[in-house]
Amino acid sequence: MNLFKPVDMTKGDPVKVIITFTIPMLIGNVAQQLYNTADSIIVGRFVGDNALAAVGSAGPILNLMLVLFMGIATGASIMVSQYFGSRKREELSKTIGVCITLTLIASLFIMIVGPFIAKPLLNLLNTPESIIEWCYQYLVIIFLGMAGGGLYNILSGVLRGLGDSVSALIYLLVATFLNIILDIVFVANFNMGVAGVAWATIIAQFVSAGLSLWKLTRMQDLFDMKKEYLIPEKEYSGRLIRLGLPSGVTQAIFSMSMIVVQSLTNSFGEMFIAANVIVMRIDGFVMLPAFSFGSAMTTYAGQNIGARQMDRVTEGAKKGTLVAMGISAVLTAIILLFGKHLMAIFTDTQELITLSNNMMRIIAVGYVLMEVTQCLSGVMRGAGDTVTPMWISIISSVALRIPLAYGLVWLSKTPELPQGNCAMMYVSMLISWSIGALLTFLVYKRGAWKEKAMF
Numbered sequence: 001m002n003l004f005k006p007v008d009m010t011k012g013d014p015v016k017v018i019i020t021f022t023i024p025m026l027i028g029n030v031a032q033q034l035y036n037t038a039d040s041i042i043v044g045r046f047v048g049d050n051a052l053a054a055v056g057s058a059g060p061i062l063n064l065m066l067v068l069f070m071g072i073a074t075g076a077s078i079m080v081s082q083y084f085g086s087r088k089r090e091e092l093s094k095t096i097g098v099c100i101t102l103t104l105i106a107s108l109f110i111m112i113v114g115p116f117i118a119k120p121l122l123n124l125l126n127t128p129e130s131i132i133e134w135c136y137q138y139l140v141i142i143f144l145g146m147a148g149g150g151l152y153n154i155l156s157g158v159l160r161g162l163g164d165s166v167s168a169l170i171y172l173l174v175a176t177f178l179n180i181i182l183d184i185v186f187v188a189n190f191n192m193g194v195a196g197v198a199w200a201t202i203i204a205q206f207v208s209a210g211l212s213l214w215k216l217t218r219m220q221d222l223f224d225m226k227k228e229y230l231i232p233e234k235e236y237s238g239r240l241i242r243l244g245l246p247s248g249v250t251q252a253i254f255s256m257s258m259i260v261v262q263s264l265t266n267s268f269g270e271m272f273i274a275a276n277v278i279v280m281r282i283d284g285f286v287m288l289p290a291f292s293f294g295s296a297m298t299t300y301a302g303q304n305i306g307a308r309q310m311d312r313v314t315e316g317a318k319k320g321t322l323v324a325m326g327i328s329a330v331l332t333a334i335i336l337l338f339g340k341h342l343m344a345i346f347t348d349t350q351e352l353i354t355l356s357n358n359m360m361r362i363i364a365v366g367y368v369l370m371e372v373t374q375c376l377s378g379v380m381r382g383a384g385d386t387v388t389p390m391w392i393s394i395i396s397s398v399a400l401r402i403p404l405a406y407g408l409v410w411l412s413k414t415p416e417l418p419q420g421n422c423a424m425m426y427v428s429m430l431i432s433w434s435i436g437a438l439l440t441f442l443v444y445k446r447g448a449w450k451e452k453a454m455f
Helices: 014-046 049-057 059-065 067-085 089-124 129-144 146-161 165-189 193-217 234-266 270-286 288-306 310-343 350-363 366-382 387-411 423-446 448-452
Strands: none
Touching (some): 014 049, 014 270, 014 288, 014 310, 059 234, 129 270, 146 165, 146 193, 234 270, 270 350
């Protein structure tokens, strides 16, 4: 079997094709997470805990600026997979051209706007004076190189929509290896600190974007890449925005909620900020099966709906979700058994290791529930229903999470803990995840998403 050949997910055993498609994407997502993790480990080891906190504190603001790409990527994945499944070459070609153009426009917007709003947002978050300049420096460099990361994320999404998750994996592995090498060179050898980490990241992202674009130019048997297709047509631009906007709005609201929660996190001081960074880095890896299976479900559902095989969609959704839940159960057990050893990778500070491990144990069980949310939401998105997952995410991540976080912290205030118990922030996260999974399951079973298919 040619691993680099696009996968037709409308044929064969559903579980087998889902797993075969997911494995390269899962490995790729691990590599993607290594970007941030390598940054954190290297600055934590060579610069210090405050530098580790600075890189992590920049995360919510960076994620807020990435929502434009999230929307384009979601719309692209749905349209590409459905057009590929229904064998519509002209429509597929125009969709890919529109994706590239809109990504470049979004990148230019962020390059201009990002540096101007970064410092005010950091001040709004009550970012400690000891790390605010590092945060700002990191963000400005990343924003100026946004085109590389934006193009890679969109183009790799197009490749996955075509059923080729292996090429996206290979290019990401190349970029991840380059990123780690440059991290070491810039930070450990040239003493560039947080700025060195940022430069390493954007250089590696441009490499992966270039490789993805090169691959697409070699797939002319499936679609045409012509200059005229780079000129956005109203029909395709509108459809992509309509499908992607709910996901973009979801991510924007989620990022804003993270910014609000980050302000509460910052109130507990540098030690808890650093602990939160460590937890989120581990969290990023444990979440990967959920995100990978969720993306695979979007492509699987899109291709099969394009081919008008709805029974196959529901069969794959059920079996794929159960497999994903089993994988997360194993990862949860690893966290509970070896948590402290994982935290010790980032720092030698024993207090920080213990604090991070205690927070991680609170949310560990929630990862199994996240598989339900991501997999079934992926199916609904693949059908073209991006609005329903948006509302569920808003309800669970914003309407519930923020009041719970602030409320539980306030209720836990004592003379010994005048700021409240920081563990309540993670309790609120677990509660919101649980309710989100329940809502997603109930809406999926109701079945209204089946009527949203483009074709």
